[in-house]
Amino acid sequence: MNAPDDLTAIDSIMACARAAQQAFEDGATQERYDRAAQAAAWAIMEPARNRALAELSVETTGLGNVPDKITKNHRKTLGLMRDIAGVKTHGVIRDDRATGITEIARPIGVIGAVVPSTNPAATPANNIINALKCGNAIVLSPSPKGVPACDMLLRYIHAEFDKIGLDHDLVQMVPAPGSKAKTQRMLETSDLVVVTGSQDNVRRAYTCGTPAIGVGAGNVTVIVDETADLDAAAEKIAASKTFDNATSCSSENALVVVDAVYDAFVAALARQGGALVHAAESDRIVQRLWPEGKLNRAILAQDADVTIEVLGLTGQVPDSTRFIAVETAGIGPDHPLSGEKLSRVVALYRAADFDAATDTARRILEHQGAGHSIGLHTGDDSRAMQLGEIIPTCRVIVNQAHCFATGGAFTNGLPFSLSMGCGSWGGNSIDENLHWRHFIQTTRVVREIPANEPTLDAIFADYWDVAGQ
Structure with missing residues (x-):
């Protein structure tokens, strides 16, 4: 069982993440969000660090092989950076004069992400980059075997953060040793939960009381x-x-x-x-x-x-x-x-x-x-x-x-992701690849426009011809 102090430590981490996110959002610019995403991406893509992460991932999880992990870390991250380049995630992102609606991008807050041992560097990096691009903080809960690689990734990211003056608390992880109780507390105190991995974890996410995105089983x-x-x-x-x-x-x-x-x-x-x-x-x-x-x-x-x-x-x-x-x-x-x-x-x-x-x-x-x-x-x-x-x-x-x-x-139009939503067939809330749009919310400013009220005849004429009034 977890001692109360263990859960208190999670509460402290989440509080630090929330404070860091608020400071990140206050006075933010698109450039700030973009630079943060670039920092996290370069942390995993820099060749020497990529290799170190791949080697540690295989050594500690016993899954996969080093050359392919290197390729995955590079290509998945490069593809994501291509997808989000030039995407507006701050300020006004849509202004429709016809409807009188202006949409303003807003961060969600603190993202809680559960990540698998199969991709202990690539999946966390993908979630981190999307979260930062949209002005969020993120706290990761890696699988037990994925802890060393996740910890190394965060150290690389924090080193990049130091170069551009960003708070380390924007990207954190549940401290080892992990436990279901620690992860549950993180899920319950996040603003959005993103889960990739076992279906048990996905089910727990959907029942934790926090808005959640989980992905279905592959076969x-x-x-x-x-x-x-x-x-x-x-x-x-x-x-x-x-x-x-x-x-x-x-x-x-x-x-x-x-x-x-x-x-x-x-x-x-x-x-x-x-x-x-x-x-x-x-x-x-x-x-x-x-x-x-x-x-x-x-x-x-x-x-x-x-x-x-x-x-x-x-x-x-x-x-x-x-x-x-x-x-x-x-x-x-x-x-x-x-x-x-x-x-x-x-x-x-x-x-x-x-x-x-x-x-x-x-x-x-x-x-x-x-x-x-x-x-x-x-x-x-x-x-x-x-x-x-x-x-x-x-x-x-x-x-x-x-x-x-x-x-x-790079040869099809799907967004780069390591988490594939499976719709209602797979018990999921999304039916597309997890991408940046899932890490943002919008405020709509709604103005009055000239009335657009149809007559009953315009709506029901065809139906009345068939069924009568």
Whole structure:
């Protein structure tokens, strides 16, 4: 249990954050907010610090790999800075003479952010930059294994703050050792809660009494149809599935392949380092992946050689193997391969045709991952539209490496983010990528304008023609 002094320490941190935010907001300019965001961004992007953060993240969490962490820290932050460059988050942001409404940007106050061990530097940095850009202070609650990387990131940010005269209290974290009680107190005393990570944390956020933004579970399912460029699809899937050892919630977890191209696609996967495990051997993989019914931590986000050894496949797959594709047909709680695996393992389903593939994908996402995203490799764009009208998802990612595309890319129009809202399907309050607009609120100055009152006939004439008065 936490001693009362532990919660008092949280109250003190939150009070300091609130005072720092008020001073940050008083007499603020857009330049002040922009400089603060730039300071936080450079703290993680400066190459030597980026590498140090990546190395510490892998060392302390045991998840992912250093080169990909470096790439993620750099590209996610660079993309975010591109997205917010020139965006007005201070003063008048909209003045509509027709409606007589002027909108004034206002900070929310103190943001409380719960961040995961899978991205212990990139996700906090993303939240911090968005918060500062909009005039807020922020207090982070990292997962226990993410504490060292988060602490290092904050030290780098504070060093940048010293260069431009900003208060360290604008960016703080819950002191170690973390606890549910400490995090709960932070959630309850923040002005807005942002949660990325376990669904238990998301549920706690939505019930803490503070306005909250949480994101849903990932379990990305990707359809490959008979019109797809199979080699391109296999290359993109392999790059995405293996990036940072599948730590991303946007990493492919299930591939649904139309029968007409199934064998050819399996061959294309093999050329990209995807080793096939036939359905007859799938039970053996399940037993290794979920011993005693729980996901095996020895395989979570590990390199290919570790994954192969833990699965008992040493000497049974090519030396060039980068990930494992396991044939299966089952979906639901009794078929764990249909869920998220957080490893270099993907489930492989065979479908008679595109309609059958759509049905399989829908059932997988209804089991786990509803709202998050679905991928499609195709030469027929109308099929993407079909999925967008049928599947319970907020994103249909077309002909792209999924984990690079879903959170924003330089080659698509989604905002850069590490937190994807999943709408009501995923039990979330947002259905878009978390971005700067969620860290700001507005005051509207409303003026009188000439009356715009319609007649009853203008509104109901068409209805009366059908139904009568």
